[in-house]
Amino acid sequence: MVLESYNNQEKYLVSIDCAIFGYHEGELKLLLFQREKEPEKGKWSLIGGWVNPDESAETAATRVLQRITGLRDIFLEQVSAFSEPTRDPGGRVISIVFYALIVIDENRMKLSSEFGAEWWPVKSLPTLIFDHQQMFEMSLERLRQKATYHLVGRELLPETFTITQLRSLYNSIFSKDFDPGNFRKKVLSFGVLDRLDTKDTSVSKKGAFYYKFNEQKLNESAD
Amino acid sequence: MVLESYNNQEKYLVSIDCAIFGYHEGELKLLLFQREKEPEKGKWSLIGGWVNPDESAETAATRVLQRITGLRDIFLEQVSAFSEPTRDPGGRVISIVFYALIVIDENRMKLSSEFGAEWWPVKSLPTLIFDHQQMFEMSLERLRQKATYHLVGRELLPETFTITQLRSLYNSIFSKDFDPGNFRKKVLSFGVLDRLDTKDTSVSKKGAFYYKFNEQKLNESAD
DNA sequence: ACATTAAAAGTAAACCATACTTTTATATAT
DNA sequence: ATATATAAAAGTATGGTTTACTTTTAATGT
Numbered sequence: 001m002v003l004e005s006y007n008n009q010e011k012y013l014v015s016i017d018c019a020i021f022g023y024h025e026g027e028l029k030l031l032l033f034q035r036e037k038e039p040e041k042g043k044w045s046l047i048g049g050w051v052n053p054d055e056s057a058e059t060a061a062t063r064v065l066q067r068i069t070g071l072r073d074i075f076l077e078q079v080s081a082f083s084e085p086t087r088d089p090g091g092r093v094i095s096i097v098f099y100a101l102i103v104i105d106e107n108r109m110k111l112s113s114e115f116g117a118e119w120w121p122v123k124s125l126p127t128l129i130f131d132h133q134q135m136f137e138m139s140l141e142r143l144r145q146k147a148t149y150h151l152v153g154r155e156l157l158p159e160t161f162t163i164t165q166l167r168s169l170y171n172s173i174f175s176k177d178f179d180p181g182n183f184r185k186k187v188l189s190f191g192v193l194d195r196l197d198t199k200d201t202s203v204s205k206k207g208a209f210y211y212k213f214n215e216q217k218l219n220e221s222a223d
Numbered sequence: 224m225v226l227e228s229y230n231n232q233e234k235y236l237v238s239i240d241c242a243i244f245g246y247h248e249g250e251l252k253l254l255l256f257q258r259e260k261e262p263e264k265g266k267w268s269l270i271g272g273w274v275n276p277d278e279s280a281e282t283a284a285t286r287v288l289q290r291i292t293g294l295r296d297i298f299l300e301q302v303s304a305f306s307e308p309t310r311d312p313g314g315r316v317i318s319i320v321f322y323a324l325i326v327i328d329e330n331r332m333k334l335s336s337e338f339g340a341e342w343w344p345v346k347s348l349p350t351l352i353f354d355h356q357q358m359f360e361m362s363l364e365r366l367r368q369k370a371t372y373h374l375v376g377r378e379l380l381p382e383t384f385t386i387t388q389l390r391s392l393y394n395s396i397f398s399k400d401f402d403p404g405n406f407r408k409k410v411l412s413f414g415v416l417d418r419l420d421t422k423d424t425s426v427s428k429k430g431a432f433y434y435k436f437n438e439q440k441l442n443e444s445a446d
Numbered sequence: 447a448c449a450t451t452a453a454a455a456g457t458a459a460a461c462c463a464t465a466c467t468t469t470t471a472t473a474t475a476t
Numbered sequence: 477a478t479a480t481a482t483a484a485a486a487g488t489a490t491g492g493t494t495t496a497c498t499t500t501t502a503a504t505g506t
Contacts, residue, residue: 407485431483
């Protein structure tokens, strides 16, 4: 806005909320906080935080994510601003929502329990506070869009993985079963995966080759 | 955000900015304001406004749009929040950006000149202030996405129109020439257009049938 | 050695996009 | 009246992609 005076205008609290997706034990999961105080005590919420004076919303989200997970370089994308005047009963707060994708790795990841955070399967979430259910739904929709045009395995799977693991990730993102043969063909046609010489024999006697993302080809094919 | 205290937190000005698209004389156009004061005097900007205490960003955008154009029920979609701390040299302002689609109709539309507003072809825009160029680019990208999966004619064309007019709208949204036959086939396959008995004979001797959107079929096929 | 398992490769039909050609309707000129 | 020109509208042929399904392959454990 540029025409009217900047004085005499009401100011508002601005926060970020973040739908953190991870993939674990064959399921897409969402990281949630349990609320410790009234109102809404016991209910669950997305991870959030304030936007500080020297931060953009993106920077604030990155900071919060790093504090919770201990991880740097997390994939992050803005979903939408939520601004209904009464959306937060505690006061007028405008929240800018992001979704994030992280590799769930208990070793590298800070214990989320220290923040009262827990992973929930997206198929059976608890009741969320305020408008957080809607925030989650919009975030999942965005993730699906992203996963349609780009391979999202690098953000959600360990460094090496089998095509079957990638497929089961996609199955759980889209809540449907992709055909194994067609999925393989499609995924390899992106031309960004390198096949390794090693195999995963834990699930099949034949064994399935491990793959990893080729960063260079990934950059070349970027958007 | 829900955990920390709401006090002791900095508050910010929150505005909306709106990329208003219209279609006129075979061209996609953007409605812009010329800035009357320093800084950036003479430069152009998107239409903007403050978010009032009793309003969501969507409500604020609708109000501003109605004030500028005199029109109700304008199609409006949120694009993104822009929140770089220094994006506005006049102060910390977080702006939520929308794009809107309107039918340019001099009769029904309030003279935009009273606000110093002018229609600019998107192919030759003037220099825009602040981050408004980026706002425009993201808005156009969203419009293209929308137009890919939905027919956007109803929001941008008069009530009745020929397939050729619709095609030339799409040509100008995507800056390319769609094949007449294929475009017709594709567009009619959506199944939301009704052919009228009247024809436009101003451009061809054979004449081209007028079409209009069938609201019911449009609702049934919605998303 | 053989049965078993799931990966991996292969196939055939259906579907859709694209480039291009032909037909049609009609105002205007002859 | 008839011919001509114009662009709409319809049609066609090709190539690529998606989808459902089948066959082959590699490796393990009995």
